[in-house]
Amino acid sequence: MGKSDQDLSTQIAQVLREAILTGQLMVDERLPSEAELAETHGVSRPTIREALKRLAAQSLIRTKRGAAGGAFVNQLRYxxxxxxxxxxxxxxxxxxxxxxxxxxxxxxxxxxxxxxxxxxxxxxxxxxxxxxxxxxxxxxxxxxxxxxxxxxxxxxxxxxxxxxxxxxxxxxxxxxxxxxxxxxxxxxxxxxxxxxxxxxxxxxxxxxxxxxxxxxxxxxxxxxxxxxxxxxxxxxxxxxxx
Amino acid sequence: MGKSDQDLSTQIAQVLREAILTGQLMVDERLPSEAELAETHGVSRPTIREALKRLAAQSLIRTKRGAAGGAFVNQLRYxxxxxxxxxxxxxxxxxxxxxxxxxxxxxxxxxxxxxxxxxxxxxxxxxxxxxxxxxxxxxxxxxxxxxxxxxxxxxxxxxxxxxxxxxxxxxxxxxxxxxxxxxxxxxxxxxxxxxxxxxxxxxxxxxxxxxxxxxxxxxxxxxxxxxxxxxxxxxxxxxxxx
DNA sequence: GTCTTAACAATTGTCAGACATTTAAATGTA
DNA sequence: TACATTTAAATGTCTGACAATTGTTAAGAC
Missing domain, CATH: 1.20.120.530 (GntR ligand-binding domain-like)
Structure with a gap:
């Protein structure tokens, strides 16, 4: 009963996108770290990163490096x-x-x-x-x-x-x-x-x-x-x- | 005098995007393989892959696995x-x-x-x-x-x-x-x-x-x-x- | 006590190499 | 010729490591 025959990064991006669109993830809320996402989705970090890049390309998230960094839900600007x-x-x-x-x-x-x-x-x-x-x-x-x-x-x-x-x-x-x-x-x-x-x-x-x-x-x-x-x-x- | 302070994957995605938008890369044309892109841009394959995922998220390219596979410029459909x-x-x-x-x-x-x-x-x-x-x-x-x-x-x-x-x-x-x-x-x-x-x-x-x-x-x-x-x-x- | 500075920890960014999977083409065989 | 097999090329994925950035904390100087 696998999701579909698509890439893992595509599937994961879709899940996260839904969460943002439906408001489960609010604006400026921080997503789990890449390591956490990798663990919860049972994939490696590069796969998670590819999924996040897809979302970033659509301006749905922004990322920040450093201690309090991470991926944050982006307020879509005009x-x-x-x-x-x-x-x-x-x-x-x-x-x-x-x-x-x-x-x-x-x-x-x-x-x-x-x-x-x-x-x-x-x-x-x-x-x-x-x-x-x-x-x-x-x-x-x-x-x-x-x-x-x-x-x-x-x-x-x-x-x-x-x-x-x-x-x-x-x-x-x-x-x-x-x-x-x-x-x-x-x-x-x-x-x-x-x-x-x-x-x-x-x-x-x-x-x-x-x-x-x-x-x-x-x-x-x-x-x-x-x-x-x-x-x-x-x-x-x-x-x-x- | 570096390009900018952005990610390498962002910069590379931008270069490829320009090539597609200006018509240097035509519809259905095949991009170089990930390994080739990595070499020509002087980065690793994961970085190239992140760049390609960004383009894929915007429906600018599609990828196919296998021998004659690769990334192809996508005809943007309505x-x-x-x-x-x-x-x-x-x-x-x-x-x-x-x-x-x-x-x-x-x-x-x-x-x-x-x-x-x-x-x-x-x-x-x-x-x-x-x-x-x-x-x-x-x-x-x-x-x-x-x-x-x-x-x-x-x-x-x-x-x-x-x-x-x-x-x-x-x-x-x-x-x-x-x-x-x-x-x-x-x-x-x-x-x-x-x-x-x-x-x-x-x-x-x-x-x-x-x-x-x-x-x-x-x-x-x-x-x-x-x-x-x-x-x-x-x-x-x-x-x-x- | 307060300010400055240095170490630390968390997180993303990047790299190298390997293996798995898929697919088309080449090759071999009946 | 037709079909099965092998092969090669490419993407998909994993592991592990190191670099760079940045907030926090602890140490030290005054």
Whole structure:
């Protein structure tokens, strides 16, 4: 009646993970030492260590050396969760051949969901952050990567304006994971000008508490971005054909 | 000028992770054997193994035993990403004392984002799935947990109706991570009836391609769910005070 | 008595070597 | 050719040891 045919370290990690998820092990509580865990689970210390490394990789525990050291249940922080979500989303997009249009559609649909809240709750600080990024996007000599990075920062500020940390967390993946895809686009001066105009009107709409206008601008931005992606694709196809 | 003050296994895992993320290691490509990695990095095999377990915990690699075995770059699957996202979201909600209202607000805002696409693309199959869950929700003797599970399944079908896998992935976390919070609510017959009515009208709206109506129903559902949460909280406060 | 310093103990981090287990491929045989 | 056997390569696991870190405690200086 063995658990399964998996590694011992996988099984043990699963047991400990359950204990954390169900609250049997509370935040900041100390796990037994590696030697104790080895004894109670009837395995050697390296096996226990491999199990603990698995949990550490998921930010479920942290370890400290020394006398009062050991493995402690980690309070999962938003920053850790953000980071994980972004790398996971990035990998999903790159490894599963998600086309640009699908990713764009999802991104802007999610951002649109923030607008009703953002128009209610945006503070002067949010508006200032957005306008600062707009200014950065208009600067001469800005690289395409720099433009994309500023674009992400602009939208991040917009999402934060909704004042809901859960929304911010969920959208971090969607927005930032798009950046590698966006970086494939070459932005002409005219492209940038069009996008900056949308950003300006969008910021104005938030400032004026005009949800409908903001939604319309996001829709325009989505359509324009998808069109840019299609143009790049068409150019690439043409070049490979000619 | 050492790399940093972190574990060797952490550093090595980071190097390998970068190689995978940047595409230097392609999907299904085989990593060097543990012995080779140990030699090239100048560390022992256990240290290499700990590094590999970290990557395995993030579903970045899979390992196979035997002659042609080894560690291979894993194609990140949606199911794996779902699972990780749900546990992460659940932990975030439980460990960071996110209140019910904030979580609810985020969940329904995100679902609302799917509606324009869902009204365009819903198939008879999606509608059938939704109606099946509505039927399940009306059954006598259904536990509160069962009701919540069916509620999640209903909304999952609705999200899938948008026909965008990226959206489905992003929302899996938001919707399913809410379930533990939802399970804290005790649903009276009248509560259930109200929710089922909303579900029916929502499904009707999708069938009739009426986005505005669907959005209105989601808003009602959000408000009603938040109200239920507030009632539970009020009762609990009253009991502890009395 | 108090402060400083040194020894100590507990714990994680790392290493070396060995053996067990699994699996694909090579080899041998009918 | 088809099937059984051997072999080699790789991961999985164990044992035992030592290094590095850090809190505690005891000793000693003033």
């Amino acid at each position: 920053e850790d969760a953000y980071r994980d979500q972004i790398t996971t989303s990035t990998l999903l997009l790159s490894m599963n051949a998600i086309d640009f249009e699908t990713a764009c559609e999802a991104r802007f649909a999610l951002e649109r969901a923030c607008l009703p809240l953002a128009t209610q709750r945006r503070t002067p600080d949010h508006l200032a952050r957005m306008r600062a990024e707009i200014a950065a996007q208009g600067q001469e000599g800005l690289s395409d990567e720099g433009f994309c990075a500023s674009d992400v920062a602009f939208h991040r500020a917009m999402v934060d304006a909704a004042g809901n940390p859960v929304l911010s967390y969920q959208l971090a993946g969607a927005v930032e994971a798009m950046q590698p895809l966006m970086n494939m686009i070459t932005f002409t001066a005219r492209n940038r000008s069009e996008i900056i105009t949308r950003h300006q009107y969008l910021t104005d709409a938030l400032e004026g508490n005009d949800t409908a206008r903001a939604e319309a601008e996001v829709d325009l931005l989505r359509d324009y971005t998808i069109k840019l992606g299609q143009d790049v694709k068409a150019q690439r196809d043409e070049r490979s054909a000619g | 199911e794996d990403a779902y699972r990780d996202q749900i546990t992460t979201s659940t932990l975030l909600l439980s460990m960071n004392a996110i209140d019910f209202e904030t979580a609810c607000e985020a969940r329904f805002a995100l679902e609302r984002a799917c509606l324009p696409l869902a009204t365009q693309r819903r198939t008879p199959d999606h509608l059938a799935r939704m109606r099946a869950e509505i039927a399940a929700q009306g059954q006598e003797g259904l536990s509160d947990e069962g009701f919540c599970a069916s509620d999640v399944a209903f909304h999952r079908a609705m999200v899938d109706a948008a026909g965008n896998p990226v959206l489905s992935y992003q929302l899996a976390g938001a919707v399913e991570a809410m379930q533990p919070l939802m399970n804290m609510i005790t649903f009276t017959a009248r509560n259930r009836s109200e929710i089922i009515t909303r579900h029916q009208y929502l499904t009707d709206a999708l069938e009739g391609n009426d986005t505005a109506r669907a959005e209105a129903e989601v808003d009602l559902l959000r408000d009603y769910t938040i109200k239920l949460g507030q009632d539970v909280k009020a009762q609990r406060d009253e009991r502890s005070a009395g």
